[in-house]
Structures are given as structure tokens and as C-alpha cells.
Amino acid sequence: MGSQQPFESTEKSARSSSSQDSSVGRTPFPTMASQQQSTGPVAQPPKGLFLALLAFRLINSLAVQTYFNPDEFWQGPEVAHRMVFGYGYLTWEWQPEWAARSFLHPMLFAAGYQLLALLRFDTPWLVRHSPRFIQASIASVADLRLYVLTQRLFPSNPSAAAWALACNLCCWFLFFCATRTFSNSLEASLAVIALSFWPWRRLQRVLQGGREGGAQGRGQEKQEEDGSVTHSGSNIVTNPGANRPLALALAAAACMVRPTSTPFWLPLGLHELLLLLVGGTLKGGKKSRGGWEWLWLLVLEVLPIGVTAVAISVAIDSWQYGRPMVFTPLNLLHFNIHLKGSSLYGSNPWHWYWSQGLIAMHASFFPLACLGLLWCSSFQSSSSSYNAPRYKNTRWLQNTLQHMQQCLIWCSVRLPFLLALWLPLFYSFSDHKEHRFILLSLPLLNTYTGLALSLLQSWLTTTNPASNNHNTTVDSNPLTFSQPKTSNSSRTPNPSQTPSSTQTSNSTPECNPSHSNPGSQAWRAFLAPFLRPWSPLFRVLLLAAFLPHLLAALYLSTTHQRGAVAVMPFLSREINEILQKRTMISGALGTDSVNSGSSGIDTLNRGRIEGQGADTIGGGEGLQRQMRRGARKGENGSLFLRRLKKGRGVEVLFLMPCHSTPFHSHIHDLAARLTMLSCAPTITSHPNGSITVSRETEFEDMLSDPHAFLAARYSLHPSTRGCALAATDGCKPAYKGDTAQAAKEAAPSVCEAESNRGGMCLEQKQVDHGVGERELPDLVVAFDTEENLLLPFLECAGYKEVARFFHAHFPVDRELQGHVLVYRKHLVLW
Incomplete structure (x- = not known):
């Protein structure tokens, strides 16, 4: 397949050719035009490449074990969990x-949950x-299509696609973010797939003898052997x-997934529209459909697709929000x-995207991407000439349109790089x-990084004498070099074999085993840039x-900010363990109840699990007996309790931002009752x-006075301030037991201590709670930055630290949060 050639006059071509002739003896420089031109179709990705990429990304998703941004969890999986399973937290x-x-x-994600x-x-x-x-x-899928996109952008350099894919897989931020459940990740993947199907324009190669291949007459579009389409009259x-x-x-x-993606597509659509408009005008002819291609693009493609996308979005959002005509953008x-309101979540200087x-x-890929962009100028090959069509317009308009078309085609191969820079400029x-x-800028830049690595590999291999002894051939012109020749067979060619015999053996299908296995040939071509000898x-x-x-x-x-994610499986295990211990306590109380003439269900109801009825549990049998029966069926205590839908669960309080x-x-x-501190914005008229929006977080209120904050939420002793003072004087919980027997013997006051003012430090009623009263949570999660502030109160309330997870070595947007701490109440009852 031919490389892209710009519009040039014949005189300019002659000057460029003479300049090349006078440059004999210079050091070879990597240019696209100087490489061996591919005359066949663009190579398809080898079979099985997608499965390999899928396996890599699945491993990637499991390897990423750290926290990055709340939207990863709260704007996708949490909402989907509520849609399918009926519970989950919805942010403002x-x-x-x-x-x-x-x-x-x-x-x-809801579709995946529903399937599960x-x-x-x-x-x-x-x-x-x-x-x-x-x-x-x-x-x-986006990785695979990036490989195809690079092939289509640089068809004369097949190894550029392999290097671009390698850069995309190894780019640290893509590895870190591509598999996370951000809308940005989905947006970037959809955009790369879309760009791989975009009609990138180029200029066709001029054949030997000055004859221009492709369609010459008007109203014709010729299908080339490589699958490309040559437009009429140009x-x-x-x-x-x-x-x-x-x-x-x-x-x-x-754009519907992330409306702020719309500006990314505007320059690309404008470029295509101008190219069709200018190209149609140059073709001329009132009956030529080419003059109206820009209108067909708007009326038959953009308008129907855009209206359909908006209609689907409005229909789904109106259904979910429960009110008509909801257009979320x-x-x-x-x-x-x-x-x-966006400034409430942080402000940065205008140059932030460029400086940080x-x-x-x-x-380290960015300098190579810039080199790849500079070396795209090699598409301006000196061997090309522009066979201008016959114009029906005035001379000045002809020249203007011709130069506009030349500029648009020149931009085509550079447009992905320009879009990658336009995105941070807009934001x-x-x-x-x-x-x-x-995030979308990175795959686009990686295409040019792959081009630069491919050119540098060929250039350094050509200029390295040691490498030349292996499999690289250099043309007589020092400015021209070919790709290193590799044998199509799996065996290393004989060094003593002459070039003519090598060419003959490779051109004979009967003697070439690769012809019998196209799949292995495609893999060999894909892996060639990585397997051929590299210069030091x-x-x-x-x-x-x-x-x-x-x-x-x-x-x-794997390390930075991992504590916030690692704590969740631990909390899940703790919840199960608490429920099992509650089951043991209820079983012991239920056995005594039966002996005294009452059923275990009565005790269960007094334990705040209500609304099931004796026949639901089994006709008044003790809970302990039901647990044994469930165990024989493979059910554990926590599963049994979770089936009591109106039962009190295990409350977890997150005292963190x-x-x-x-x-x-x-x-x-x-069974998990999760509570976090709110931070929803508030609108003030x-x-x-005028209308202003502000954001006051409960976390800041908690830091100002933790005890008063918790006293307003939970059922504490009236002398709350005395408890806070007593906590600093060594308030000790009077009970530390964790068994059913200790539960029976425990006094009504779980934490008792005399303060300087006298009275109770903290009082909790064990069973009989009035309406509206709320017990302290079973588990408390906090960062170590608040440990000194919360620890006196937590110790006074009967909590102890049960786990500490490493989180970070250095601060991010606030003071260092080095560890995530988990506190658990000593006595976990109903």
C-alpha cells in the first residue's frame, strides 16, 4: 500500500529530487518516505491477538488494587448495584x-449484575x-482497534502499529486507569474504536513512469487492491x-456517556466536512454527487445518529428519574x-494540564510522540506529483481550494496528535x-510514539555496523534504507545463501511453509519488531x-492508596463474624427461653428482629436448633439471619472524608448498614x-467536636461533655467480654467510668430501645490522621482497634493519610 503524498508541483518535485541527489554521503535519517513501501493491503491483526489482549486487561483489572477517585465506585457500580439489588447509596x-x-x-454494569x-x-x-x-x-477491544488505527495512519510502516500497541499496554496511566469503572475509561475506549473506523484521507502513491494510480475520470471511485478507495478526479x-x-x-x-466528550469530536467533524466541501467543489459538475457529499454527511448520517442517541438517553433517564424529558447534559x-459548582471540588491554574x-x-513516551509527529513530514515524498483536475472555476478560486485541500490532507495524518493536544487545551x-x-489523549499520542520507535529501530539498526551483518540491507542511496528482511520461515536463513536464492525461496509458495499457515505468518509479522536484533x-x-x-x-x-480498597473485604468478613456471634448469643438465650416456657422467637423479637412470626422460623423452635438445621444444609448463621429481612444488621460508620x-x-x-459522612452541595438563593452553591461537609463538623457530633446521631448519656472529659482521664470500659454468658451477666451500662464531674461516661441500653433511638455502630472506619482525635472517645465507648491497613507513603490532596483503621465494639449485641 502506498504512503501518503502531499500536493506538490512538478517543479518542486524536481528541486527536491536534485536535493536528494546532492545529499549522498550524509548520515541516514529516519523518514517514512525512505522506508520500503508496502504495496499490499494493510495487514490484519493476527488471529488470537484479541484473546491475548483480553487476558492482559483482565489481569490488569485484578492487579489494580488501589484507590484513585470516588467516581470509580460511586458513579457506576454503586448506582448499578442499587438498580439490580435494590440497595446502594446514591450521591446528590x-x-x-x-x-x-x-x-x-x-x-x-447493571447488565452484568443482573446476569449474576x-x-x-x-x-x-x-x-x-x-x-x-x-x-x-x-x-x-480499544487496544485492538488502536493497532488497526495505527496501521491505517501509517500504512507504509507496519511495525509502527506493533510498537504503538506495546506503548499502550505499558503506559502507566492507561494500566492504572483503563480498567477502572470511570465514565472517562469508557469514553476513551469508545473514542479509540470510533477513530479506527474514521475515513482517514491520504494521497495515493504515484506509480512508475509518472502514471498516477487510481481513478482518473470524473464520477468514478476505484477500489484498490489493498481495500482503499480512490476518489474521482483527484x-x-x-x-x-x-x-x-x-x-x-x-x-x-x-458523548451520551460523558457529555464533555462532545468538543473532542467537533474539530474532527469540521475537518471531514471541509474536506468533502472543498473536494466536491474541485470536482465540479452539477450532476456530480461528490459536490453534495458534505450535505449527505449532515442530513443522512450526523442528524439521524445524533437524534437517535439523544432520544435513547432522554428515554432511559426519564424512566429512571421518574419524571419526563430529563436531559442530563x-x-x-x-x-x-x-x-x-465544579470549582467546589478543587481549582487548578490554567497551565495545570501542560505542566503537571x-x-x-x-x-517518557511524550518526547518520542513529538518526534513521531515531526517525522510525519516524511510523507511529503519528492517522488510525488499532483495531477490537478480540470477546473471550471476562476484561477484564484482554483488555487485557493487546491491549497485548502492540500492543507486538510496534510493535517489528516497529524490530526490524532492535534486532537490529543486539543483535549487538554479545552479543559x-x-x-x-x-x-x-x-485520558483519551494517551492512546492517540501512543500511535506517534509507536511510529517514532519504529523509525528509530530501523535507523539505529541501519547505522549500526554490527547489526548490518545480520539481516539489514542498505540501498545505494544513503538516505534510503529498507526494513530489515526476515525470513518467512521459522528457521534462521543460511548466511552463505545469496540474496537471489533467498528471494527465490521466499517467493515460491511450495517451498515456503508460512503460506500453509497464514496465522503463524501474521503472528511472525506482528512480533518481528520485537524479535529482530536491536542495536545497543x-x-x-x-x-x-x-x-x-x-x-x-x-x-x-498495587501500593499507593490501597488501604481504602483493602479494608472492604475485611469489613465483609467482620460483618459475617459479628452476625455469627450474635447467632450464638441468640441461640443461648433461645435455649433458656424454651426451658422457661417461652420460645426462642420471643427472645429473637426482643432482639430487634421482628415481623417474621413463629411459623416462619419453624413453629416455635429455638434459634439454636434452627441454626444446626441450617448448618446441615450448608447454611451458616449469617445467611440465616440475612433471610430475616427486617432484622437489625451490622452498622459500619465511616468517619472519614x-x-x-x-x-x-x-x-x-x-446485613450491612453502611453510614458515611455527607458532603452534598447546598444551593442558596x-x-x-442571585444563586450560589456551597459545600459544607459533615467531616469538617466531626473534626471540630467529635463527641458532640456523635452524640447528636446516637443514643448516648445526657452528660455527653462529661464523657469527653472523662475519656481524656483514662475512661475504661467496664465490660470486655464477647461470649453469650458474659452477655447475660453484663450490666445495663456497657461503659462506666467516673469523671471529674461525676456520673456516667456512656450508657447504652441493651435491648429495649425507644422509638428513634440509635445505638453506636458496630464498626468504625477512619484514617490515622484522626486517630488522636477519635481514640479517647472510642476507647471510652468500648471500641478496640482490630485492623490497620497501609494506605499511602505521601499525601495527595490533604495531609498524609498513611493507614486506614478499623475499630470494633467489644460487646456486639442486638
Whole structure:
């Protein structure tokens, strides 16, 4: 397949050719035009490559064990968990009065949850990981299509696609973020898939003798042998595999999932529209359909696809929010732009994406991507000439349109790089900035990084004398070099074999085993850039480029901020253990009850599990006997208690900044009553008619006075201030037992201590609670930064530390939160 050639005059071609002739003896420089041109179709990805990529991304999803941003859990899996299983926390964005988020993204994970529920495979582990498995599958498709996209952008350099894929898999931020359940991750994957189907334009190769291949007459579109389409009356060729309606449909889906993705597609659509408009005008002819292609694009493709996407989004969101005509992008725009609510979540300087964002994300790959962009100028080959069509317009208009078309085609191969820079430029106008907002820029930059690595590999191999002795052939012109020739067979060619005999043996299908196995031939071509000999300088280059990404991916995906995620499976086990101990206590109380003439159900009802009836449990049998019967059936105590739907569960209180951990989607237990500190924004209307939005968090209120904050939430002794003072003077819980016998003997006051003022430190009623009273939680989770503030009260209330999880070595957006702590009440009763 021919390389892209720009519009040039014949005189300019002659000057360029003479310049090349006078440059004999210079050091070879990597250019696309100087490489061996591919004349066949673009190679398809080897069979099985997708399965390999899928396996890699699934392992990637399991390897990422750290916390990054709340939206990963709270804007996708948590909402989907509520949609399918009926319980889960909805943040303020999902309340009908705000309706700032679309349900399209959570429905993707809800489908996976629903499948697990139907198959009865909804175990906590699968519920916890299935959303990431879904996103990993989509990311693997995007990886495959990135390989195809790079092939279509640089068809004359087949090894660029393999290097681009390697960069995409090893890029630390993509490894860190691509399989997370962000809407940004889905947006980036859909965009890459869409771009791989986009009709990228190029100029076709000029054949020997000055004859231009392709369609020459008007009204013709010739299908080339490589699958490309040559447009009538010009040198413009659409690369093979283009499917513009499919690309537009995927782009519309990305915009509905994340409305802020719309600006990304505007320059690309404008470029295509101008190219069709200018190209149609140059073709001329009133009956030529080419002059109206821009109109067909708008009326027959953009408009129907856009209207359909908006209609689907409005229908789904109106159904879920329970009110008509809900268009979430407008609500989100109102909050972020009109109310300036995005600034509540942090503000950054205008240059943040350029000084800390994109450079940090792409790291050592970014200089190579810039080199790849510079070397795209090699598409301006000196051997090309532009066979201008016959014009019916005036001369000045002809020249203007011709130069416009030349500029648009010149931009085509550089457009992905320009889009990658346009995205952070657009987001720089917003005060609130995050790395994940420009996630889409990384795959696009990786295509040019792959091109640079491919050219550098060929250049360094050509200029290295040691490598030349192996399998690299150099043309007589020092500025021209060919790709290293590799044998199609699996055996190493005989060094004594002459070039002519090698060519003969490779051109004979009967003697070439690769012809009998196209799959192995495709894999051999795919792996050729990695298996051929590398020069020492190129190895150093690879080490400098890939090592920082590998180290960053390993540390940030497995170590940094891992405590917030690692604590959730532990809490799930603690909840089961607490329920089992409660079952033991209820069984002991139930046995005594039966002996005294009452059933175990009476005791169970006094234990705050009500509404089931004696016949539900088994005609007045003791709970302990029912537990034994359930055990024989393979049921444990916690499962038995969870079937008592109106029973009191295990309460877990997160005394940490809001959304610091996952929630119900990572525990998946009806017995878990999870409580966190709220941080919803508040809208204030002023007398002058202005509206402001503010955000006051309960975490800040808790830090100002933890005891008063908890006293307002839970049933504590009236002398709450005295308890806080007593806690500092060594308040000790009077009871530390954990067995059923100790529960019977325990005094009504769980924690007793005399303070300087006298009186109780903390009083908890064991069984009989009045309406509206609420016991202290069974488990408390907090960061170690609040340990000194909370510990006196927690010790006084009868809590002890049961687990400590490492979280981070250095602070992120507040003071260092080194560990996540879990406290548990000594006595866990009803």
C-alpha cells in the first residue's frame, strides 16, 4: 500500500529530487518516505491477538488494587448495584432534583449484575470485580482497534502499529486507569474504536513512469487492491476499513456517556466536512454527487445518529428519574457553568494540564510522540506529483481550494496528535482539572510514539555496523534504507545463501511453509519488531522509555492508596463474624427461653428482629436448633439471619472524608448498614435574585467536636461533655467480654467510668430501645490522621482497634493519610 503524498508541483518535485541527489554521503535519517513501501493491503491483526489482549486487561483489572477517585465506585457500580439489588447509596447527582448524571453508564454494569443474579452467582467477590471485568473487555477491544488505527495512519510502516500497541499496554496511566469503572475509561475506549473506523484521507502513491494510480475520470471511485478507495478526479484516497456511520454512532455513544466528550469530536467533524466541501467543489459538475457529499454527511448520517442517541438517553433517564424529558447534559452544564459548582471540588491554574497533567501521564513516551509527529513530514515524498483536475472555476478560486485541500490532507495524518493536544487545551478553561479527564489523549499520542520507535529501530539498526551483518540491507542511496528482511520461515536463513536464492525461496509458495499457515505468518509479522536484533543504543532507548512507566504502574496500581480498597473485604468478613456471634448469643438465650416456657422467637423479637412470626422460623423452635438445621444444609448463621429481612444488621460508620472508600458494591450484604459522612452541595438563593452553591461537609463538623457530633446521631448519656472529659482521664470500659454468658451477666451500662464531674461516661441500653433511638455502630472506619482525635472517645465507648491497613507513603490532596483503621465494639449485641 502506498504512503501518503502531499500536493506538490512538478517543479518542486524536481528541486527536491536534485536535493536528494546532492545529499549522498550524509548520515541516514529516519523518514517514512525512505522506508520500503508496502504495496499490499494493510495487514490484519493476527488471529488470537484479541484473546491475548483480553487476558492482559483482565489481569490488569485484578492487579489494580488501589484507590484513585470516588467516581470509580460511586458513579457506576454503586448506582448499578442499587438498580439490580435494590440497595446502594446514591450521591446528590443522582437525586431527581439534580439529575446531573445519565444512567447509560451504570446500566452497562447493571447488565452484568443482573446476569449474576439470574445465574445465582452474585457472590461478593464477583459483584466486586464484575464491573471491572466488563470495562477490561471494552478496553481490550480499544487496544485492538488502536493497532488497526495505527496501521491505517501509517500504512507504509507496519511495525509502527506493533510498537504503538506495546506503548499502550505499558503506559502507566492507561494500566492504572483503563480498567477502572470511570465514565472517562469508557469514553476513551469508545473514542479509540470510533477513530479506527474514521475515513482517514491520504494521497495515493504515484506509480512508475509518472502514471498516477487510481481513478482518473470524473464520477468514478476505484477500489484498490489493498481495500482503499480512490476518489474521482483527484489523488485523494480513503484508507481501507473506513465506516463513517459506525464511527459516528460510537462517537455519539461516547458523548451520551460523558457529555464533555462532545468538543473532542467537533474539530474532527469540521475537518471531514471541509474536506468533502472543498473536494466536491474541485470536482465540479452539477450532476456530480461528490459536490453534495458534505450535505449527505449532515442530513443522512450526523442528524439521524445524533437524534437517535439523544432520544435513547432522554428515554432511559426519564424512566429512571421518574419524571419526563430529563436531559442530563443540560443539568450538568447548568451546575458546572451557570452555578460554577465544579470549582467546589478543587481549582487548578490554567497551565495545570501542560505542566503537571499530560506530561506526567505520558512521561517518557511524550518526547518520542513529538518526534513521531515531526517525522510525519516524511510523507511529503519528492517522488510525488499532483495531477490537478480540470477546473471550471476562476484561477484564484482554483488555487485557493487546491491549497485548502492540500492543507486538510496534510493535517489528516497529524490530526490524532492535534486532537490529543486539543483535549487538554479545552479543559484548561475549567477551574476543576483532573488527570482522568484527558485520558483519551494517551492512546492517540501512543500511535506517534509507536511510529517514532519504529523509525528509530530501523535507523539505529541501519547505522549500526554490527547489526548490518545480520539481516539489514542498505540501498545505494544513503538516505534510503529498507526494513530489515526476515525470513518467512521459522528457521534462521543460511548466511552463505545469496540474496537471489533467498528471494527465490521466499517467493515460491511450495517451498515456503508460512503460506500453509497464514496465522503463524501474521503472528511472525506482528512480533518481528520485537524479535529482530536491536542495536545497543536502541536497547538503551527502550529502557529509558519503558522503565519509568513500568515502575509507576507497579507502584501506583498495587501500593499507593490501597488501604481504602483493602479494608472492604475485611469489613465483609467482620460483618459475617459479628452476625455469627450474635447467632450464638441468640441461640443461648433461645435455649433458656424454651426451658422457661417461652420460645426462642420471643427472645429473637426482643432482639430487634421482628415481623417474621413463629411459623416462619419453624413453629416455635429455638434459634439454636434452627441454626444446626441450617448448618446441615450448608447454611451458616449469617445467611440465616440475612433471610430475616427486617432484622437489625451490622452498622459500619465511616468517619472519614466522604466517598473515601467503595460502598455496598464492594460488600454486597443485606446485613450491612453502611453510614458515611455527607458532603452534598447546598444551593442558596439571595434576595437580589442571585444563586450560589456551597459545600459544607459533615467531616469538617466531626473534626471540630467529635463527641458532640456523635452524640447528636446516637443514643448516648445526657452528660455527653462529661464523657469527653472523662475519656481524656483514662475512661475504661467496664465490660470486655464477647461470649453469650458474659452477655447475660453484663450490666445495663456497657461503659462506666467516673469523671471529674461525676456520673456516667456512656450508657447504652441493651435491648429495649425507644422509638428513634440509635445505638453506636458496630464498626468504625477512619484514617490515622484522626486517630488522636477519635481514640479517647472510642476507647471510652468500648471500641478496640482490630485492623490497620497501609494506605499511602505521601499525601495527595490533604495531609498524609498513611493507614486506614478499623475499630470494633467489644460487646456486639442486638
